[in-house]
Amino acid sequence: SYPKYDLTMCTYCSGINGVVLYAIASAWKGEPWDDVEVLTGKAMKPTPGMKKTILLGKCMYQANKDNPDINEMIPVKGCPPNPDDIVKALHKAGIMVDPAIFQNMETAPGLLLARYKDKPEFDPGFFSVA
Template identity: 55%
Template structure:
């Protein structure tokens, strides 16, 4: 879903989006769902559902005739609950608590490094 044309505002939300999809993944493909982000991606023919992530992607594809079922997440950046609703509408059963506790997500990644010799928590504090 990521694009080199992704702006700063949507990039923050894509971290949450990716974490939610990773947790929801059960090893089977979701039923022909594509998720587009950034400013230049175009919908693919033959996909059953197309999620347009953010205002720019919606504007770029709102009239695209290749889209069978459009699930637009408008906003710059999109609101977390709208991202969750769109993923669930597409059949991706994401955990709502990830979006409800979005501010806690970065801390979950720190657990990987805590207690390791080269990890120094002072590198991650604002003075």
């Protein structure tokens, strides 16, 4: 499970959250993973009965490192979490994400925007920062 992020997620974790979600979605092959949860932010609490709990980020680790509801803790302690450590944690939990997604995450905005190139119906004026 990947509970919806809340307002306690910091800027650093929020920057990588979408990449983590995309990597997990891309790794899914139609079969459920074995009672794995990924927790983010500062306020989430582990779900009793889950087999594996990934604590993503320093804040989540500090908040839950001693929580007795965690059966198998897989911590990713960095601030921000290191992408290679995230991949290792997800692999340890049985979620075989593609490491290339994290290695190339700085190119993602360009890939997304490329689909609008040379499209007359797309007006960049609608997307400006004031």
